[in-house]
Amino acid sequence: MKRIVILCLIAIGVCAGSAVAAENTIKIGVLYNLTGPMAVIDQPGFHGMELAQDVINSEGGVLGKKISLIVSDCRSNLDATADAASTLAGEKGIVAVSGLNDTDYAIAAAPAVTTKNMVFLTSGATMQNLPYMYGKYFFMTAFGDNMQARAVAKFAKRRLNTTRCFVGTNISSEFAKTLSKYFKRRYQKYGGKVVKEDWFNTGDATYPLPKEGDNPDLFFLSTIPPDVAKYVTEVRAAGFEQPIASGDGFDTPGLLNIPQEYAHSIYFATHVAFDNPAPEVQDFVERYEKMFGVTPESGFAALGYDSVMLLAKAITKAGSTDPEAIRASLAETKEFRGVTGEISYPEGVRVPDKSVDIVRFSNGTVSFVEQIAPN
Missing domain, CATH: 3.40.50.2300 (Response regulator)
Structure with a gap:
């Protein structure tokens, strides 16, 4: 009997610890094609997000909490992308979703997220009509086509x-x-x-x-x-x-x-030339090489990084993880200095004004x- 009581107390402690850990994190859903033919551009984007998570958490996190990336592999398949987006959008505690570097995959993912009144920030899709197709919760990190x-x-x-x-x-x-x-x-x-x-x-x-x-x-x-x-x-x-x-x-x-x-x-x-001597570019390249052992494979790595940083800034400014508060704060982004350039969203427009390299x-x-x- 004593052994059963001890085991129950341990179980209660584990559950309580998990609950506390969950309360001390801010969960961001991540959609990328980590396998299949589109992984060649999406894998670097995910690495960029991992680096951003590491930088943010090492500096104290956001609103006193750690950022946690909840990742789903879309497998370079449009149906799998729609399913993954639906799963993430329905997961308790996720406050926003980001990722995907191709327009077709962003189109497959967006409805499941935006209809839940949750921000979908595509890191690399570039069709400039996307925010108008999917409403006020859809944002782009990249410039438009x-x-x-x-x-x-x-x-x-x-x-x-x-x-x-x-x-x-x-x-x-x-x-x-x-x-x-x-x-x-x-x-x-x-x-x-x-x-x-x-x-x-x-x-x-x-x-x-x-x-x-x-x-x-x-x-x-x-x-x-x-x-x-x-x-x-x-x-x-x-x-x-x-x-x-x-x-x-x-x-x-x-x-x-x-x-x-x-x-x-x-x-x-x-989106960025990595031989650009700008401090923010060279700092990113140095951190990326240190973390992954290779130079950034493409500009999509930097877009992934900037996407998480944009969301972190929006959450900080909002002072809240409420999805509507995050959306309103993100929409007001002005002169955000990212690796891929300065990002501002003109009023009513969720495609950033950015330079092109x-x-x-x-x-x-x-x-x-x-x-x-x-x-």
Whole structure:
């Protein structure tokens, strides 16, 4: 009998301890594709979030509590993403959800979260219409596709001095279709001509190329990471040496799979150039290398970091973990100095005004070329 009483007391103590631990944490739901083909951009984002959690907690946490990331792997599957979002949104104690770097996956996840009147802060999805599609609880950490398309078009026309562009678009991706739409509009506005646009789907055996007589002096390839190296290789192997430009879908370690002889004159928009000497960038790079043993694999790592920092600041300013208070506080964000640039949400707009970095990939190295302001 005495043994039973002791065991019961131990059990009660364990439960009480767990309850106290739960009360002393602020839970943020995290959605990323940690396995499957989209893990190449989402895994670095998750690492960035882990680093932010470590930094925040080492400095005392938020409102006197530790940040706890509750993570669900979306497995590079849209149905699994919707299920994971629903599970997180229904879990007791989660105050906001963040993550996902691709528009299609953000679209799959958003309804389950925002209909619960809970903030969904997508770390890397860039379709600027998303906040309007899913309402006042949907926010973006990244710039919109209209902004990065404008930046690439301006750079390609004025800096690369091109006039005739071939556009290859992955129509199985909402991100790629949106990016191409805005790039074409801007490139033509700046005086360039789109000589031909052709389309493909992820998984196609071959990729579209110019026909005889098109004579482009620029390629704009709008696609997602699994196709990047294969498409560039096919373009170069066909004898085209012209500059290749794209958006942040090219910001992937998969670029290293391009044969060295083809890995030249490749330019793309991204969220941060890690050779930027700014203290906040170099501090992030140093901390990331120390924690994970590698340099940040892409700008998506920094977006994950900034997302958790944004939520932490919003919770601190709100003085509360109430979801509505967090939403209202996040909406008032002004001049937040992140690794990926200064973030402000104009009144009624949940897409940040941010600069766009243009980088060049050549022989295994990504290097800064130009920063283009939002206006």
